[in-house]
Amino acid sequence: MTRPVDEPAPVSGAGAPMVLSSAFSAPDNSYGAVRLIAALSVVLSHSLLLGFSSPDHDPLAWAVYDLGATAVNIFFVLSGAMLTHSLLHQGGLRRFARNRFLRIYPALVASAAFTALFVGPFGTSAALPSYFLDPGTWLYPINVAWNFEGAVLPSMFEHGRYPGDVNVPLWTIKYEILSYIVFGVAAALGFLRHRSFAIAAWLAVAVTLAGDVGADPTGEPPLESLLRFSFAFLTGVVGRQLGTLVPMRFGWSAAAVALALAGTGSPFAEITWIVGIGYVALYAGGSSWGGLGAFARRHDLSYGIYLLAWPVQQVLTREPIWAGPQVLVLFVLSGTIAGGLAYLSWRWIEKPALQLKARAEEKVL
Template sequence: MISSAASGFDVFNKEKNNFNLVRLFAALAVIYAHSHAISPTPGLVDVIAAYTGGVAHSGSIAVDIFFFLSGALVLKSLVETPDLSGFVLKRVMRIYPGLIVCCAIVTFLVAPIFGGQDFFYVFSQSQAWRYFYMNSLAVWNEHVIPGIFSDHPYQGLNGSLWSVTLEVRLYFVLALFGLFGLAVSRKIIQIALFSSILLIAICPGAIPILGNNQDTFGNYDFPSHAIIFFIGGLYYLLHDSFKFTKWTLLVSIFLMLLTRGTPAFPIMISTVGITLALLFGTSRVALRFPLQNDLSYGVYLYGWPSQQITRTLFPHSGPHLNAAVAMIIALGLAALSWRLVERPCINLAHALAKKGFPFRKQPSTFSERPTVAL
């Protein structure tokens, strides 16, 4: 693998950023956005949706931020991990333990307790088991169990899991990059990422697993977020040459206003959101509140189920109360998930990877510095 080098201010140095806080805010923003669908009130809409005329909402921008940061940080992990098996191990142990436990809790506890049916009904439903194992494996997403939350505006048990499925597929693609030797050179991995972006943008329906064709296991939302993920990876490789500044933000806002009503408008909305996230995540304000515990994944996993629970407990609540109560529930569940499931598994993965499990490969000594600016 190529070695990472940094000069001066390194946005991806953990001591120089607080992306844990950024991702936590993003996960909470997703809850806020979903509250308008799960517990709607006429006349109340997401503030971003109101401004953009429904082109975007708080949750869509938050997910864009998630994928951009994930693309950068996961590629960083690929670059810095001496062997491919260690990279795969760390990715698997980061995603799957928390996901499996969440799916089990939602399927076999939340559904019968808050979904309007009893335990016997849920356990006897073949669709309940299918929901559990399909979502747990992140192979494909099942959204409903018949009869559960049947009186809610949305019957889905967890409408956020599509992005986890895509995330796993993108990890798989990066692992293939490593397997075929594309991660041994900075220039080669840049070409691979750029080619992937171009291919998805030109032929989104023809790309299996990352495209928008359901016949090849795609999804309408997959192509755009796969592109954002790969752009995040490119930014990691080029971040020594390109800095996000206040001027970047001002130019992005100007272009966003200029492109309103055009196909470029959603792109510029996403650009402004990502720029704000990077600037805030490296700001003095954010650095004053360091988070040692990364609760964002747990909040994201449990956010939608927490909102369905809140809808059952407070059926006439509007979106704001639903979001507030669900945030409290999701934060509590996320803290338990981090302490009991995610952190122990992450520590185990890092310990095994350090010992060379299941095998060790000598790292590349490639250390070329980036020379191409965005």
């Protein structure tokens, strides 16, 4: 994989302004904490949706993207920025592909197996012997690996708010993987050696995306989803490629929020929202969050929470007992359970996979 043109070193010193490149290089940055908050925001958004059966109660229902969709956009912005940051320090298409596979698939397949074997018995309407004798139960983890949210389990959640939806949030992961593939190929071909290529691609997607006012992230067509996630990912890529020029300041963060709000209802609503909120996420992660930031650096629970929260919430909402303030109880309960499961996923699946990645890199060196 061809590495990008070396960026100039940021100005250092006590009086030097913080820029994005130095924020990503800081050992005490809090991007893990930002991802954790984003994952919990998805859980909250889904709790409100499952509890009220209507998106109108979402705190960002008035915006072009609701709370859950905004959090997913943040994931893509951070992903683009972090991959670009890594690319500035190491290359190799084979290494890149291996690292991305180890980060995505072990936890994805393990969470699917857990859902089929341990969540499924509580969510299926089928008799347990029939459920466990059905080949679909045992093939579910394999189906998830390629079909994502389209994979089904026998008679699952038939009486829930969303019948048959075993793990609908997985629909975004295929776009994440596609982003990785395009990014890796572009880097291997040398396109990312020049910032102008990423900027041109970013602007081209922005122009295409403009005009899609009132996006519905729960029902947007695949092409719109592709444009949305491509733009968010490229926002992170371009931001990090211009890392020595992008200041990390509170005033700029406030201006980014103003930009996001000002664009609401305009033909540029999706663009201004992704750029504005994306900058806020990059700014927020560039500072130390104390104990929370340290915890998130040691235990990256965001991916596990995202993978496991929906099946847990579907089980909890099989009976319509959640309404009004009780929806917050649903959020706390499902977030706590998913967080506990995510810790086990991190401890026994994701962290060992990352250690395997590190050992493979040591052999190369």
